[in-house]
Amino acid sequence: xxxxxxxxxxxxxxxxxxxxxxxxxxxxxxxxxxxxxxxxxxxxxxxxxxxxxxxxxxxxxxxxxxxxxxxxxxxxxxxxxxxxxxxxxxxxxxxxxxxxxxxxxxxxxxxxxxxxxxxxxxxxxxxxxxxxxxxxxxxxxxxxxxxxxxxxxxxxxxxxxxxxxxxxxxxxxxxxxxxxxxxxxxxxxxxxxxxxxxx
Numbered sequence: 001x002x003x004x005x006x007x008x009x010x011x012x013x014x015x016x017x018x019x020x021x022x023x024x025x026x027x028x029x030x031x032x033x034x035x036x037x038x039x040x041x042x043x044x045x046x047x048x049x050x051x052x053x054x055x056x057x058x059x060x061x062x063x064x065x066x067x068x069x070x071x072x073x074x075x076x077x078x079x080x081x082x083x084x085x086x087x088x089x090x091x092x093x094x095x096x097x098x099x100x101x102x103x104x105x106x107x108x109x110x111x112x113x114x115x116x117x118x119x120x121x122x123x124x125x126x127x128x129x130x131x132x133x134x135x136x137x138x139x140x141x142x143x144x145x146x147x148x149x150x151x152x153x154x155x156x157x158x159x160x161x162x163x164x165x166x167x168x169x170x171x172x173x174x175x176x177x178x179x180x181x182x183x184x185x186x187x188x189x190x191x192x193x194x195x196x197x198x199x
Contacts, residue, residue: 042088042089042090042179042183043176043180045088046084046085046088046089046172046175046176046179047172047176049081049084049085049088049172050081050085050168050169050172050173050176053077053080053081053084053168053172054164054165054166054168054169054172055165056077057070057073057074057077057164057165057167057168058161058162058164058165058168059161060073060164061113061157061160061161061162061163061164061165062157062158062160062161063157065117065156065157065160067110067113067114067117068110070109070110070113070160070164071106071107071109071110071113072106074102074105074106074109075102075106077168078099078101078102078105078171079099079102081168081171081172081175082094082095082098082099082101082175083095085172085175085176085179086098086179088179089179089180089182089183091179091182091183094178094179094182098175098178101171105167105171108167109164109167112163112167113160113163113164116156116159116160116163117156122154122156125153125154125159126154129150129151129153129154132146132150133146133147133150
């Protein structure tokens with residue numbers, strides 16, 4: 001590259017390299033376009049919203065052994081999940097139906113969290129982990145990693161955190177599936193009867 005009177009003159013080698021790169025498909029460009037289109041879909045946005053709610057309940061599960069605190073938090077959490085996901089799908093009618101799930105979910109979550117406290121459950125978890133570790137050689141690096149991860153599951157706080165995270169993940173997936181189903185039916189109805197969308 002030569003500089004003459006504050007003007008840049010690029011060598012042929014540099015220009016050829018630049019032209020070659022511009023002709024090749026850019027992974028960055030491809031990934032950006034793909035993610036951009038995907039991010040416009042309500043299911044994509046909803047999935048990330050669910051992660052926030054799941055992480056919140058997992059944190060409660062880890063920090064509080066009192067299952068009443070965890071269960072009571074669902075009275076406010078589930079309507080917020082429903083509201084957030086229905087907003088992404090622009091489906092206000094579904095929210096009222098989904099909010100009935102609060103009365104169903106609270107006792108289920110409470111009982112599952114109580115179940116982790118019992119000695120029988122803890123013994124079953126311990127035996128389950130020990131049986132898995134028997135299948136690995138102790139001198140294996142993979143064994144050490146698996147051993148570290150699984151032994152952490154003996155901690156009841158981590159068990160509660162994982163349980164509550166999984167519950168919200170499953171519930172969020174159910175709601176997204178339900179809203180996708182409603183969205184599909186609405187689009188199908190508008191396609192078959194274009195005038196119905198104007199009502």
